[in-house]
Amino acid sequence: VIMLGQAEHSKVTTCAYCGVGCSFKAEMKGNEVVRMVPYKDGKANQGHSCVKGRFAWGYATHKDRILNPMIRKSINDPWREVSWEEALSYAASEFRRIQAKHGKDSIGGITSSRCTNEETYLVQKLVRAAFGNNNVDTCARVCHSPTGYGLKQTLGESAGTQTFESVMKSDVILIMGANPAAGHPVFASQIKRRVRQGARLIVIDPRTTEMVKSPHLKADYHLKLRPGTNTAIITALAHVILSEGLQNESYIQERCDLQSYKDWKQFVLREDNSPEAMAAITGVPAEIIRGAARLYATGGNAAIYYGLGVTEHAQGSTTVMGIANLAMCTGNVGREGVGVNPLRGQNNVQGSCDMGSFPHELPGYRHISDSTVRGQFEQAWGVTLNPEPGLRIPNMFDAALDGSFKGLYCEGEDIVQSDPNTQHVAAALQAMECIVVQDLFLNETAKYAHVFLPGSSFLEKDGTFTNAERRISRVRKVMPPKAGKSDWEVTVALAEALGYPMPYNHPSEIMDEIAALTPSFHGVSYDKLEKLGSIQWPCNEAAPEGTPIMHVGSFIRGKGKFINTQYFATDEKVTQRYPLILTTGRILSQYNVGAQTRRTENSQWHSEDRLEIHPHDAEDRGIREGDWVGVESRAGQTVLRATVTEKVQPGVVYTTFHFPESGANVITTDNSDWATNCPEYKVTAVQVMPVTQP
Ligand code: SF4
Structure with missing residues (x-):
């Protein structure tokens, strides 16, 4: 914490970065921020924060602000x-x-x-x-448009099912296409705490992230799949569960649409959905798929957390529905410690x-x-x-x-x-x-x-943000x-x-209008937010103080609906000209396009986007650590410096997208999810070659 003087007054507000939605006390001297202190009564963060939120006020007062129309x-x-x-x-x-x-x-x-x-x-x-x-x-x-679509189709509501706190009751945590250590750091600490207490951890990710292996953490299973094959892996996991009879039949009979279950079961049990068949597509050995599926189905309370590595694909919506299928068939929706939880990138x-x-x-x-x-x-x-x-x-x-x-x-x-x-x-x-x-x-x-x-x-404004656990929190004007x-x-x-x-x-009058016109917000008001601190919707006549866990007893849509998840290879093909797959993600100290974090103290920890490349692919091309490389796709080309690392698998390269000059999205293409048009950022066929410094 940096002390910039003596505070004269303070207000509690909400971090403007990631979907954890941490509460902070903004301590002020006149109209100047003296410091931002993580708020101990903040229900999403309980007094914790990360390196992004702590320095967020820096961009608000940055000299680059445009102050005149x-x-x-x-x-x-x-x-x-x-x-x-x-x-x-x-x-x-x-x-x-x-x-x-x-x-x-x-x-x-x-x-x-x-x-x-x-x-x-x-x-x-x-x-x-x-x-x-x-x-x-x-x-x-x-x-996250595929989340909205996929969860609405299967469970009946376009939102995560749990509170963050619920993870402390999980016995098995499955993280798919997300790296909370970089994207949702305060929640990642909670996951790590639970794993240290004995929860088992499964990570499905093409890259070895900090959630797979770090000084105090090692996943039980890492399904290091090829980018673009999420739907294949999720269907193969379901195949193991159904073929080995690990499903929760009484939960399914009581809570799910039985015709959809019958159709889905028939589809999943097809031989071309077996771990052996899918191993050839995903690159994940069948025994690892089997082990992970058994652990998820039989290890106790199992919770799934997923991110943009699931949604930003040509089959993003299909994989979201596949995740819901898994949770429903094992009875892992509707109580603490379980659920289907999209980790929302932005606040x-x-x-x-x-x-x-x-x-x-x-x-x-x-x-x-x-x-x-x-x-x-x-x-x-x-x-x-x-x-x-x-x-x-x-x-x-x-x-x-x-x-x-x-x-x-x-x-x-x-x-x-x-x-x-x-x-x-x-x-x-x-x-x-x-x-x-x-x-x-x-x-x-x-x-x-x-x-x-x-x-x-x-x-500089009053309002509310709703975080990844549907928690509505106040944003308060402090200047x-x-x-x-x-x-x-x-x-x-x-x-x-x-x-x-x-x-x-x-803005309280705007919220009153929202509440009057929106059934899941009928009970929300600034007065109630003042009293309760924060509220998880639905908040209405049936749940006047909000709803921490959704789908308790029955699904919002009535019966949970299984949906077939046929895998199709993406149109973005690897060829001789574009032999590598580029996938993208974030790092801890920067936030999205970096417009905010690049103008705070955070810029000192990370000042450029780099291209991660496997040692084999680097050696083939004569690329050494720190070399400048040209990256070319069907959409365009850019130049970055290389990091040679085994975090990525051979045939896959990876970069972040926090700096405009690195041009990550100059090379991503406009392929998109079949249902929602969410772009397929995570799969771009590229060639990488050494270049002289630009
Ligand atoms: Fe919390 Fe996310 Fe803000 Fe970090 S960036 S302080 S985890 S809300």
Whole structure:
């Protein structure tokens, strides 16, 4: 902890980084942060924090913050600082001009998992009520949209089933496609604590992460599979369980849809789903698959935690459903110590999905085509809503290149750096006529913008975040917004400039509206959050103080539904020209595109993205530790420095994506999940060759 002076006052707020959602006490002297202290009564972190959260205030006060609205007619013109009124009225007039010329559906909005629930709710309301279409999406599209789809289909609710604390009752912990030690450090410590107490650990990951082997931890099983074969491995695990009779038949009979179980059982028991058959596809020896399946099914309370290594695949949704199948067939849903738990990358991925920021769903995951639900919102908002789903983010890009999508309002999301195939994204943005970016910094997307609206950091606004365990926590304003407006006030002002007033005085009133219109939030209010500290939804008449564990007694959808998980090889093929598979991930000290952590103390621990390559592949190419290498895919090429390591397997290379100059997403392609269009970031065929220093 760095002491910068004597604190005069403090407020408890929530970390703006990962999906753990740690509570911090911001200690202040006037409007300056003196220090951030992990809050001991924070239910998600119980007084712990990681190296990211502790220094998060650094970016809020960084000199790169843009504090004045700016406009320019063309992206080749210099920015011109203007008043809030001029910027908002210019943005509104441009949006209306585009709609008059190209039609109502020619504009849309993108919100971010870094926004509060209230801000995200306002963005989707602005798009639906003021733009008059459903062209709204969120960056959850590119991370956990398969979770939303897969868990809704099988269990009936698009959310994790447990509290973090529940892991302390687990006997077996299965981590798939996630490295909590880097992405969710405070929760990783809890997992490690439980493993030290004797819980058994299974890790499914193409890479040897800190969760597989570190000074105080060693997994019982590491299924080091080839990237892109998750669906194969999850089906093979199910094959072992069913063929050896390890399923929990009485749980299935009582709680699951029996026709779906019968169909699924028949599918799973096919010989081509056996561990031996899948070993050839996944590269994981059949005996390891068998051992892991037996341990998961018979080792006591078994909990699954998974991350973007599951979702960001062509079969991301299929694997999520495969995970739910495993948990249901072994009776591991509906009590402490078990469950299916997506580890959300960003602080408010769960909340951004809950708040209706998908083009097909209103808040609470209700389809826009449902006339009863639509009618409730129409009455509350005083408009007629379009019953047709709008465009997803990748569809917006395609429509822009077709000439039918011309205007975008983008709040808190750097789509140029974070979405795959940067060249494609940049071309789409260049084809638009008005892009409004609302952010803290002039990010990569702002290079293509015509209006820049200064954003506010988490320290400058009131609101709520919802973490990976569905826990709604307060974000509290500890200093006035540096640019004069909090983000929610900017959206309200833009709506007003568009002729659709949204007369809120405080984010608590926005939450009251969300609660009135969303059954799973009926019981949520700022007063109750003040009293309870935090609330896990559903919070309503049936559960006035919230719901720590979901699906107790029965599934939200009624009977749990098994869904067949046929494996298909991805279209992203390894060839002679592109013989290696690139997969991506994070490191502990940086967060996502790094826009925040690169502007804090964290930059001292990690100042570049590196390419991990196996010693055999490095030797074949004459690459030594620290050499510059060129990485080329079908989408593009970039240059990085190499780290030669056995953490990756032969044939696989790995990098992080925290620095724009390393261009990880210049090389990722725009293949995507069949159900949700979540990009297949985790599988890109590449060639790697030594190059001279760029
Ligand atoms: Fe907690 Fe995540 Fe913030 Fe670290 S980054 S302090 S684990 S919420």
